[in-house]
Amino acid sequence: MRVGxxxxxxxxxxxxxxPPNVEHAGADIITSDVDFYWMHFKLPDARMLPDDAGLPQDDHCLLLPDERTLPDPDRLAVMCGQLIDIYARFxxxxxxxxxxFATGLLLEVSAQERLKADFATHRTLAGYRGDGKPITSADRVWQQQEWAMHVDSAGAAGDSSGLAPMLAIRSWIMANAFDDITVAKVAARFHYSPSYLTAMYRRVFGVGVAEQIIEYRIDRARELLSSTASxxxxxxxxxxxxxxxxxxxxxxRRTGLTPGQYRDAFPARLYNTV
Known part of the structure; x- marks a missing residue:
């Protein structure tokens, strides 16, 4: 599409x-089926941040990318569908x-963008630069200083909190939750004992590894129940x-509803078919 x-x-x-007040239109012929959601919204005190700017640490600050592939776009698709349901009813x-609800949807975009940025930070700390090449000893000193500054500004208790490795593990679980994985397999993958991993993961995120796997599976099931006829x-x-x-x-047990009852909670939606 063309934007300005x-x-x-x-x-x-x-x-x-x-951006607002900028003409946008299709730029080419689409030959395959396309489904998309769009919405208009207003934000007070919105401003552009350069690519190399640090993440805002204020929890009340939305971080919205101009163009991005987010970690969990299906979750956003379900929320967009729910917003359409709410609009159709009210x-x-x-x-x-x-x-x-629209604000909640934007908060979800911001949360996914922050999670992606945090994971990229951990990948750098684990031994890779942004271009995927190994970090040299000179780079390592700078990255350790930068990480310390990032953690301090976020109000965390330093890397001893275990946040960085647990973020990597959570991202791996998110990507593999629908496969045949268990706590033991996750622990072996990251060279921990199952009991130690569970304790560390629960300390950082408030849930155990087994509960996290179930949470991602049920979240995905909710998305499929509300957006497909499978x-x-x-x-x-x-x-x-x-x-x-x-x-x-x-x-x-997780939702209080059977899958059929959950699916029935989504009435007919209004679609823009123009």
């Missing part, structure tokens, strides 16, 4: 932030419910459960 004088090529799973006039058995297999009945028990 710039041409953007937006891939599947990406988001783009378009619109078409401006109301607090839609406003607050059967419960197929969804169970897709999120890592070979036994659909066991999946249904886990789902109800």
């Amino acid at each position: 004088e710039q041409t953007l090529h937006i891939e599947a799973g990406q988001i783009a932030l378009l 619109g078409p006039y401006s109301n607090a419910y839609c406003d607050y 059967s419960v058995a197929d969804i169970a297999r897709e999120v890592g459960y070979a036994d659909p009945k066991y999946f249904m028990r886990v789902f109800k």
Whole structure:
């Protein structure tokens, strides 16, 4: 698409932030089916940050990328669908419910952007520069100083908190949660004992590794139930459960609803088909 004088090529799973009062339109013929969500919003005191700027540490500050592939675009797709449901029920006039939910959606974008940046920081600390090449000894001194400054500004207790390695482990679990993984396999992958890993992970994130795997699986199942017509058995297999009945028990224990009841909670949506 064309945005002002710039041409953007937006891939599947990406988001783009378009500035206000700038003309935008399609730039080429689309030959395949395309599904996308879009929304308009206003932000007070919005400002651009250069690429090399540090992350704002204020929890009330939204960090919105101009164009990015985020770690979990499916989660955003589900939230967009929920916003459409809310608008269909309580619109078409401006109301607090839609406003607050739209704010929550933007907070999700910001949270995913921060998580991605934190993981990139850990990758650098683990021995790789931004270009993927190994860090030299001279680079290492600078990176340790930079990390200390980042941790202090975030109010953390230093790298002894275990945050950096646990962020890497959480990212790996997120990417592999739907495979046949267990606490023991995760621990072996990162050279920890299962009990030590569970204790460290719980200290950093407040949940154990097993609970984290279940959380990612059920989150994905909710997305599929609300956005596809796949059967419960197929969804169970897709999120890592070979036994659909066991999946249904886990789902109800985590959400309070059966998969069928959760799917029925999404009414018919309004789609812009122009």
